[in-house]
Amino acid sequence: MSLSADHPHMKVLILAGGDGTSLFPLSREQHPKQFLRFNAHSLFQMTVKRALEIAPPEDIHVVTSRNQKFMVFDQLSEIGVEAEVIVEPEQRGTLPAVYFGLKEVAPSKVAIFPSDHVVNGEYIEALERAEKLSSDYLVALGVRARKPHPKYGYIKPGEKLNGGYKIDKFVEKPENADELYSMGYIWNTGIYVFDSGIFFDECEKFSPDIAETLENEDYEKVPRASLERCIMEKTERGAVVLADFFWNDVSCFDDIYELIEKDEHGNAVRGECIGVDSENNIVIGDRLIATIGLRDVVVVDTRDATLVCPRCEAERVEEIVETLKSRGDERVEFHTTVCRPWGSYTVLEEGPLYKIKHITVKPGKRLSLQMHYHRSEHWVVVRGTAKATVGEKSFILRSGESTFVPAGMKHRLENPALLPLDVIEVQIGEYLGEDDIVRFDDDFGRS
Numbered sequence: 001m002s003l004s005a006d007h008p009h010m011k012v013l014i015l016a017g018g019d020g021t022s023l024f025p026l027s028r029e030q031h032p033k034q035f036l037r038f039n040a041h042s043l044f045q046m047t048v049k050r051a052l053e054i055a056p057p058e059d060i061h062v063v064t065s066r067n068q069k070f071m072v073f074d075q076l077s078e079i080g081v082e083a084e085v086i087v088e089p090e091q092r093g094t095l096p097a098v099y100f101g102l103k104e105v106a107p108s109k110v111a112i113f114p115s116d117h118v119v120n121g122e123y124i125e126a127l128e129r130a131e132k133l134s135s136d137y138l139v140a141l142g143v144r145a146r147k148p149h150p151k152y153g154y155i156k157p158g159e160k161l162n163g164g165y166k167i168d169k170f171v172e173k174p175e176n177a178d179e180l181y182s183m184g185y186i187w188n189t190g191i192y193v194f195d196s197g198i199f200f201d202e203c204e205k206f207s208p209d210i211a212e213t214l215e216n217e218d219y220e221k222v223p224r225a226s227l228e229r230c231i232m233e234k235t236e237r238g239a240v241v242l243a244d245f246f247w248n249d250v251s252c253f254d255d256i257y258e259l260i261e262k263d264e265h266g267n268a269v270r271g272e273c274i275g276v277d278s279e280n281n282i283v284i285g286d287r288l289i290a291t292i293g294l295r296d297v298v299v300v301d302t303r304d305a306t307l308v309c310p311r312c313e314a315e316r317v318e319e320i321v322e323t324l325k326s327r328g329d330e331r332v333e334f335h336t337t338v339c340r341p342w343g344s345y346t347v348l349e350e351g352p353l354y355k356i357k358h359i360t361v362k363p364g365k366r367l368s369l370q371m372h373y374h375r376s377e378h379w380v381v382v383r384g385t386a387k388a389t390v391g392e393k394s395f396i397l398r399s400g401e402s403t404f405v406p407a408g409m410k411h412r413l414e415n416p417a418l419l420p421l422d423v424i425e426v427q428i429g430e431y432l433g434e435d436d437i438v439r440f441d442d443d444f445g446r447s
Contacts, residue, residue: 009059010131010193011108012051013101016044016072016115017065017088021321021332022251025305026284029333033250034116035071038259043250044072044115045079051113054127057082062115063101065091070341070444088219095225098194099203099214106196109134114190118259121245123191129163130193130241137239138202139164139193140232142186143247148177151251151315153188153228155240156180167238172228186240188228189247198237206234253298253314257282282311303336304347330434341444342367343420355432359413361386361421366414368442375429375436377405379413384421387414410440 019029027033034044041049051060060083064072069087076083086104088097098112111127123141130139142155151173158168170188174180203211207230213222232238248255260268266280267273273283278291285301298314300307307317324332337346342365349356361367361384369389379388380402388395388403389412396416397403405411407429415421439446 010054010127011059011061011105011110012055013098013105013110013112014044014047014051014060014062014083014115015094015097015101015112016047016062017068017091017097018116019065019067019091020116022315022318023253023256024317024321025300025302025307025331028331028335030067030338031071031335032068032116035068035075038118038256041079042075043118045075046119047113047115047117048076048079048081048083050119050123051083051111052081053124054111058084060084061086061101061105063088063097071339073341074339089217090219090222092219092222093224094227095203095207095210095230096214096219096222098199098227099211102194102196102199103214106200109193109195112192112194116250117190118248118250119189119191119245123243123245126241126243126245127193133161133164133239133241134193134195134198136198137161137166137237138198138232138235139239139241140167140170141189141191141193141243142240143189143243143245145181145185145187148181149187149249150174150177152177152249153190153232154180154185155188156183156185157240157242161239164239164241167232167235167240170228170233170238172226172233186242187247188232188240189243190249199231202231202235202237206231253282253300253317254311256284257311280311304331340367341365341446343415345425348424350432353428353430355427357425357427358382359421359423359425361413361415361423363415363418363420366443367412368437368439368444368446369410369412370440371410371438372407372429372436373438374407374431375427376407377411378426378428379403379405380424380426382422382424384415384419385417386421386423387416388412389414 016034019032021027023033035042062072062083063086065088072085086101088100126141133139153172154174155167156169157165159166210225257268262268267275268282270284272288274290276292278294280296281294282298283289289299296311298309298311321332337344343361346358348358381397381399386397388397390405391409
């Protein structure tokens with residue numbers, strides 16, 4: 001399905017640079033919710049597939065951060081799409097991200113898609129109406145609110161237009177969501193259709209300092225700024241198209257409850273669960289979870305963290321995240337499985353003086369040529385063929401073979417074969433942090 005032939009073609013801008021942890025411990029700063037999988041594909045991949053319905057790959061542009069760019073490339077590769085990837089110099093929120101992205105594709109009419117939402121149903125017709133209005137307005141797509149939700153944006157439609165309404169009032173993440181819901185305000189989906197010229201004009205009017213700083217490419221001085229608060233709440237050129245599709249922001253675990261199929265007792269389960277006298281719970285985990293007498297509770301179990309709370313309190317997970325941040329705890333940033341441009345590693349076990357990892361290297365990829373001051377490493381090949389460089393020597397290791405890398409010695413691990421390489425790495429040392437890496441050469445441009 002595509003836009004009608006009698007309408008101008010739109011480009012697509014996908015915002016995929018967020019590092020939200022609102023679904024901790026499922027999401028982390030280095031693995032945010034847009035890359036989580038709720039079926040065969042991640043939320044980001046599902047967004048790209050929607051974008052392909054209105055634009056060819058060369059007109060799909062993904063705005064992301066330096067921390068996420070390799071994950072974006074990997075997930076695009078998985079679904080065979082060669083979209084344009086735009087890397088922000090600094091993460092500063094949705095307004096700078098949209099501004100930065102539109103500078104790359106202007107002048108044009110652009111559909112802007114968040115990468116971390118669920119959309120089901122017919123949305124092409126709504127985009128067609130939005131495209132017509134975008135010659136004069138900044139157009140948001142709205143849907144009817146299903147319940148009060150303080151983390152969503154609310155829109156009061158005003159004067160009727162051809163295919164939509166002028167925005168009478170726009171309120172982002174209101175404290176009085178119950179009141180706005182009862183008054184018939186609709187939800188803002190975060191999906192927009194903008195004419196780039198109108199957008200830049202409104203930025204100059206309502207956020208001139210940000211616009212000037214971005215034009216001067218002085219990104220470190222750009223403050224964090226929300227598109228909704230800085231532009232959409234203030235502009236008099238806002239319009240909304242009321243759409244008839246299912247939309248979910250996936251901003252908390254109650255949103256996930258809405259997405260997952262329920263059992264006969266109203267439990268939304270991902271994984272294996274035995275529930276005794278348990279109703280209306282969210283249960284997510286990779287191993288058996290048993291519940292007894294639980295009602296309206298969230299249970300999320302990952303390899304390194306477990307969350308248990310009433311569903312009505314699940315939005316307070318950010319308090320847990322802030323506590324971990326204050327301690328400098330790496331679990332805010334990383335899962336036990338960490339994606340890298342060359343593959344991934346999973347921490348299997350660790351103690352004060354040791355860490356054991358399962359490393360997977362993609363075919364034809366290699367880690368950086370590097371050195372560690374504080375740890376030695378022992379590599380054991382489990383599957384595949386490895387090319388190891390230790391000091392001045394390079395040699396091949398096959399399944400069952402191993403080698404030792406002393407602290408302070410340059411080394412590199414490479415997969416020269418056509419199949420994935422699996423290695424068990426045992427680290428020994430008084431400091432085992434990921435920042436004890438000195439890179440001398442890297443295929444991916446990392447410092």
